[in-house]
Amino acid sequence: MRLAGKIAIVTGTSPNIGGGIAEGLADEGARVACVDVLAENAEHCAAWIKGRGGEALGLTGDLTDEAQVQAMVARVREAWGGVDVLVNNAGILGGLSVLEMPLERWTRQLAVNLTGTFLCTKHVARLMVEQGTRGSIIVIVSTAGHQGQAGNIGYCTSKSGLLNFTRAAAMDLARHGIRVNSLTPTATDAEEGAERAVAWGRARPDRRGRLLDFQKMVPTGRLPSPRHYAKAAVFLASDDAEMITGVDLRVDAGAIAKYWPWIPSA
Numbered sequence: 258m259r260l261a262g263k264i265a266i267v268t269g270t271s272p273n274i275g276g277g278i279a280e281g282l283a284d285e286g287a288r289v290a291c292v293d294v295l296a297e298n299a300e301h302c303a304a305w306i307k308g309r310g311g312e313a314l315g316l317t318g319d320l321t322d323e324a325q326v327q328a329m330v331a332r333v334r335e336a337w338g339g340v341d342v343l344v345n346n347a348g349i350l351g352g353l354s355v356l357e358m359p360l361e362r363w364t365r366q367l368a369v370n371l372t373g374t375f376l377c378t379k380h381v382a383r384l385m386v387e388q389g390t391r392g393s394i395i396v397i398v399s400t401a402g403h404q405g406q407a408g409n410i411g412y413c414t415s416k417s418g419l420l421n422f423t424r425a426a427a428m429d430l431a432r433h434g435i436r437v438n439s440l441t442p443t444a445t446d447a448e449e450g451a452e453r454a455v456a457w458g459r460a461r462p463d464r465r466g467r468l469l470d471f472q473k474m475v476p477t478g479r480l481p482s483p484r485h486y487a488k489a490a491v492f493l494a495s496d497d498a499e500m501i502t503g504v505d506l507r508v509d510a511g512a513i514a515k516y517w518p519w520i521p522s523a
């Protein structure tokens with residue numbers, strides 16, 4: 258129970274990565290607020306954690322709206338008294354090339370991925386400062402934030418922005434004893450998210466074919482699952498990481514370290 262007594266907020270709690278991280282934090286003893294713009298993602302995730310014997314709250318809100326973020330943080334404070342851990346996971350994936358991307362879609366993707374993370378960090382960190390909490394804030398990035406992916410201009414831009422948001426916020430908050438780190442996932446094995454959806458009482462999601470053969474390109478020969486990200490998030494959230502701030506922890510099966518022309522499976 259590495260997070261016993263800790264209170265965590267996880268945003269974007271679909272059955273995939275956010276749900277996996279919320280479950281992983283709860284399994285280590287944290288009380289978890291599951292926050293999503295889709296009420297069913299917030300509610301199902303919280304119900305699942307409670308069903309496993311944990312403590313959870315499901316909160317619905319759009320994280321691009323400052324008033325809704327403030328209300329969400331106030332609700333967690335009212336329920337449990339404060340916040341120790343924030344995982345900024347909510348995001349809009351996918352996109353188009355710079356030639357095709359409509360302004361409206363670009364603006365929304367940057368608003369959720371960047372501004373949503375900024376607003377949650379701002380209001381959770383203000384509460385931590387007020388209460389003298391030596392908290393941990395985690396920002397979920399992507400290997401697409403480290404590299405230029407074709408056909409994904411808004412996603413790549415916002416995720417690389419989050420890498421330096423993390424460092425800058427870590428500097429702003431260091432004197433308050435609040436740590437800010439990012440966690441980089443990569444193309445994720447779809448099986449665990451599908452199983453979690455079924456466990457939450459939903460239909461098994463269709464496996465959509467991927468344009469790129471990630472499995473063939475990844476050095477370990479196996480793609481990570483949400484539970485692997487959850488273990489890294491538990492570490493960053495825990496006191497074991499008390500001297501770690503401003504870093505990016507890649508849980509990418511070696512993807513970013515790879516010499517680009519090498520095809521491991523060849």
Ligand SMILES: NC(=O)c1ccc[n+]([C@@H]2O[C@H](COP(=O)([O-])OP(=O)(O)OC[C@H]3O[C@@H](n4cnc5c(N)ncnc54)[C@H](O)[C@@H]3O)[C@@H](O)[C@H]2O)c1
Pocket residue numbers: 268269270271272273274275292293294295298318319320321346347348349350369373397398399400441442443444445
């Ligand atoms: N799936 C992958 O292969 C992969 C790889 C690298 C990084 N990531 C990152 O991991 C995170 C989760 O990815 P996922 O695959 O679980 O995606 P997902 O689409 O299953 O989950 C994202 C969640 O964010 C929520 N959300 C969207 N806009 C919101 C808003 N305005 N306010 C509150 N919630 C909002 C969605 O409703 C959804 O539940 C994202 O930040 C993504 O960029 C995913």
